[in-house]
Amino acid sequence: MDENPAFKVGDQLILQGSDFSELIVRLKAAAYRVVGPMVRDGCIVFDEISGVEDLPAGFGDNQDAATYRLRQCDDMALFGYNNGPQSVKRFLYTPQREIWKARRNRKTVSIHLPDTEPVKTAFLGVRPCDLNAVLIQDRVFTRGEYLDDDYNKRRENSLIIVVNCTEAGKTCFCSSMNTGPRATAGFDLALTEILHADHHYFLLEVGSDRGLSIVAGMPCDHASDQQLRTAAESVTRAADNMGRSIDASGLKELLIRNIDNVYWDSVGHRCLTCANCTMVCPTCFCSTVEDTTDLTGNTAHRIRRWDSCFTMDFSYIHGGSVRPSAKARYRQWIIHKLASWHEQFGTSGCVGCGRCITWCPVGIDITEEARAIRQRDIRPAEVSETMEV
Amino acid sequence: MTPVPFMVKKVQRDTADTFTIVLTDVERVTGMTFAPGQFNMLYVFGAGEIPVSISGDPTSTKKLIHTVRVVGTVSRALRRLRVGDFVGVRGPFGTAWPVQKGESNDVVLVAGGIGLAPIRPALYYLLANRKKYGKITLLYGARTPSDILYRTELEQWRARFDLEVEVTVDHGDDTWWGNVGVVPTLIPRAPFDPLNTIAMTCGPEVMMRFTVMALRKRGVNTDDIYVSMERNMKCAIGLCGHCQFGGKFVCKDGPVFRYDTVAHLFNKREV
Amino acid sequence: MQTLEPYLAEHPFLKGIETRHIQLLVGCAGNVRFDAGQYIFREGDEANEFYFIRHGKLALEIFRPHKGGIVVQTLQPGDVVGWSWLFPPHFRLFDCRAIELTRAIALDGTCLRNKCEEDYQLGYEMMRRFAHLMEEELLALRLQVLDIYGVPG
Numbered sequence: 001m002d003e004n005p006a007f008k009v010g011d012q013l014i015l016q017g018s019d020f021s022e023l024i025v026r027l028k029a030a031a032y033r034v035v036g037p038m039v040r041d042g043c044i045v046f047d048e049i050s051g052v053e054d055l056p057a058g059f060g061d062n063q064d065a066a067t068y069r070l071r072q073c074d075d076m077a078l079f080g081y082n083n084g085p086q087s088v089k090r091f092l093y094t095p096q097r098e099i100w101k102a103r104r105n106r107k108t109v110s111i112h113l114p115d116t117e118p119v120k121t122a123f124l125g126v127r128p129c130d131l132n133a134v135l136i137q138d139r140v141f142t143r144g145e146y147l148d149d150d151y152n153k154r155r156e157n158s159l160i161i162v163v164n165c166t167e168a169g170k171t172c173f174c175s176s177m178n179t180g181p182r183a184t185a186g187f188d189l190a191l192t193e194i195l196h197a198d199h200h201y202f203l204l205e206v207g208s209d210r211g212l213s214i215v216a217g218m219p220c221d222h223a224s225d226q227q228l229r230t231a232a233e234s235v236t237r238a239a240d241n242m243g244r245s246i247d248a249s250g251l252k253e254l255l256i257r258n259i260d261n262v263y264w265d266s267v268g269h270r271c272l273t274c275a276n277c278t279m280v281c282p283t284c285f286c287s288t289v290e291d292t293t294d295l296t297g298n299t300a301h302r303i304r305r306w307d308s309c310f311t312m313d314f315s316y317i318h319g320g321s322v323r324p325s326a327k328a329r330y331r332q333w334i335i336h337k338l339a340s341w342h343e344q345f346g347t348s349g350c351v352g353c354g355r356c357i358t359w360c361p362v363g364i365d366i367t368e369e370a371r372a373i374r375q376r377d378i379r380p381a382e383v384s385e386t387m388e389v
Numbered sequence: 390m391t392p393v394p395f396m397v398k399k400v401q402r403d404t405a406d407t408f409t410i411v412l413t414d415v416e417r418v419t420g421m422t423f424a425p426g427q428f429n430m431l432y433v434f435g436a437g438e439i440p441v442s443i444s445g446d447p448t449s450t451k452k453l454i455h456t457v458r459v460v461g462t463v464s465r466a467l468r469r470l471r472v473g474d475f476v477g478v479r480g481p482f483g484t485a486w487p488v489q490k491g492e493s494n495d496v497v498l499v500a501g502g503i504g505l506a507p508i509r510p511a512l513y514y515l516l517a518n519r520k521k522y523g524k525i526t527l528l529y530g531a532r533t534p535s536d537i538l539y540r541t542e543l544e545q546w547r548a549r550f551d552l553e554v555e556v557t558v559d560h561g562d563d564t565w566w567g568n569v570g571v572v573p574t575l576i577p578r579a580p581f582d583p584l585n586t587i588a589m590t591c592g593p594e595v596m597m598r599f600t601v602m603a604l605r606k607r608g609v610n611t612d613d614i615y616v617s618m619e620r621n622m623k624c625a626i627g628l629c630g631h632c633q634f635g636g637k638f639v640c641k642d643g644p645v646f647r648y649d650t651v652a653h654l655f656n657k658r659e660v
Numbered sequence: 661m662q663t664l665e666p667y668l669a670e671h672p673f674l675k676g677i678e679t680r681h682i683q684l685l686v687g688c689a690g691n692v693r694f695d696a697g698q699y700i701f702r703e704g705d706e707a708n709e710f711y712f713i714r715h716g717k718l719a720l721e722i723f724r725p726h727k728g729g730i731v732v733q734t735l736q737p738g739d740v741v742g743w744s745w746l747f748p749p750h751f752r753l754f755d756c757r758a759i760e761l762t763r764a765i766a767l768d769g770t771c772l773r774n775k776c777e778e779d780y781q782l783g784y785e786m787m788r789r790f791a792h793l794m795e796e797e798l799l800a801l802r803l804q805v806l807d808i809y810g811v812p813g
């Protein structure tokens with residue numbers, strides 16, 4: 001045992017289960033609001049937690065297409081569940097936000113920005129797929145010609161504690177998207193929970209200086225080779241038990257050349273255009289704005305809220321929607337997610353979290369739809385013919 | 390990005406459903422510099438915000454001019470504004486017509502309906518730099534004679550010796566002595582050299598599709614044809630996702646696209 | 661007398677046609693001019709001629725009671741007017757009016773029909789050109805019907 005641990009970034013440490021509450025205490029001492037998983041309304045949600053007792057100890061879940069049920073487990077693992085409907089997206093890119101308000105005084109109008117500053121927030125229990133979703137949204141909101149200031153501020157004030165997956169859900173396919181089940185970069189701290197009959201501990205990886213400042217002085221040891229092996233095996237087990245998979249090779253080109261494939265009609269007949277998939281997706285970033293005035297008519301508010309490409313309104317231009325059919329809207333979503341995203345942001349827009357499969361009320365499965373298109377792929381020879389106008 | 394305060398200088402009726410609004414910058418005397426083909430987001434207090442292409446002269450920036458067709462709540466609210474009223478402006482946004490690329494070439498502008506509005510700044514620019522260009526042709530199609538935009542100005546342009554202007558209407562009436570027929574039918578006879586021509590077109594998508602076909606039939610290269618696309622826009626800065634056209638964001642990758650970069654999407658349905 | 665051969669040969673409608681066919685056409689051709697406002701033909705007239713426009717502008721109209729003639733198409737130099745001579749019973753389907761002073765070459769339909777019967781190659785050349793013209797006019801008409809600039813919705 002290391003008597004005088006001086007930790008550094010990149011270290012792999014062991015945190016005993018009995019000491020876990022210390023992590024939350026330290027986060028709070030460092031003035032972080034701690035957001036973590038908890039059980040509410042029959043599912044796992046993210047919200048502010050006051051201590052380890054709020055975490056969903058002993059809970060697991062059964063998930064499949066259009067199916068989600070919490071269940072009690074035999075063990076008391078803190079993170080023994082798979083992703084619930086929410087990701088941390090709602091805290092970084094908020095579902096609804098006033099972006100400015102305008103005040104009218106006779107003929108002049110003045111515009112006022114909200115002066116709220118985001119609070120420092122530690123996100124505990126972020127799965128590797130969701131961490132990658134955050135990194136993808138970073139590309140959307142912080143890399144282009146125009147930035148989203150609010151997102152940037154929230155990101156700067158965030159600390160991410162990943163929990164690697166030792167169990168995969170039935171709708172998970174992060175292995176296919178290279179986003180899990182183990183996080184490799186982009187986190188401040190990463191945990192792997194190990195639970196034997198008589199022993200409960202965490203492998204704790206230090207990913208950044210910010211993370212290091214939290215664990216410095218904590219009662220941790222350096223992990224032994226045996227412990228590292230055990231953690232690696234647990235994660236490998238999850239990788240081997242992915243409930244779903246998607247063949248990502250040439251997927252972008254496949255979808256783009258099949259834009260006219262008659263198969264889309266079949267999805268169009270099933271899709272309810274309810275927008276659930278876009279609401280639970282951790283990377284979907286589309287938004288709209290609403291303008292409202294108060295009763296005096298002298299103050300107008302501009303609200304930004306999440307929007308979905310599944311609504312008719314989304315593509316409305318004078319005269320009607322550009323994509324009136326369900327088929328066109330589903331096609332827009334899946335091609336954007338798996339193909340155009342590469343063109344726009346240099347990465348896939350899918351992290352394989354499986355939420356869109358679980359929360360689709362009719363069980364449409366993105367991995368199945370991609371597979372169906374691949375089976376019906378129009379041959380390149382046919383493409384060259386149809387492309388010639 | 391928040392709107393910058395502008396003030397209404399003039400609202401002028403063009404046709405039954407279209408008007409031109411002239412704005413001046415409340416804070417900057419110099420006004421707004423923009424490139425032909427770009428657009429602004431216009432905010433009317435309490436009503437909302439819409440994208441409108443700039444229809445004024447890019448070489449004279451003190452007055453900011455937009456031509457608007459009344460199709461919804463915000464455009465209706467814009468029309469009701471009086472001199473001195475506030476309009477919030479964000480912009481200018483988007484890509485421009487390739488006026489520099491057209492230098493020492495013939496230029497043909499093909500506009501349909503309200504599509505003449507975004508084309509007009511390009512024409513102002515070309516005429517201001519007339520010597521740099523070969524033949525310049527404007528082909529304009531409207532629904533009926535009373536739907537013709539900028540009628541007085543079109544007559545002035547027609548009278549010039551260094552500009553070819555052809556106007557056609559889909560449906561004539563007793564007062565109309567000009568062409569009857571859709572605008573693509575003017576292309577086969579327009580006086581330009583297909584191999585040394587930059588073509589710019591703006592109008593309803595159907596009209597642009599057939600315009601592009603007629604231009605290609607005439608022998609114009611696909612990388613010399615430019616189209617201006619229209620999609621729903623909310624943020625205008627590539628963040629809200631509404632204006633996607635395949636992998637493009639029309640607000641920042643467009644609205645003006647070189648035809649060959651969007652040709653694979655141009656004839657696809659509901660994209 | 662100056663022959664019409666060079667005028668016919670340079671008309672876009674006849675581009676690429678063999679000289680010997682031009683010569684056959686000249687035999688059926690005559691020079692015509694129409695003053696502004698003059699009707700070249702009216703709906704229901706016997707269709708004995710068609711015209712290669714050289715200068716000016718013509719309007720094809722349909723007459724509506726109480727409203728007068730509505731212009732459905734305007735025709736310019738390079739255009740060809742009239743195909744009713746091709747198909748029995750050879751009656752005009754529109755009114756055709758000169759908008760401005762117009763010069764054209766008129767072709768005698770009966771004469772040309774007979775020559776086409778005698779020389780199928782000439783017949784084919786004429787049919788091919790008229791079919792292409794009809795295709796283009798049909799496309800333009802379809803676009804016109806769409807009312808693409810119309811009030812949305």
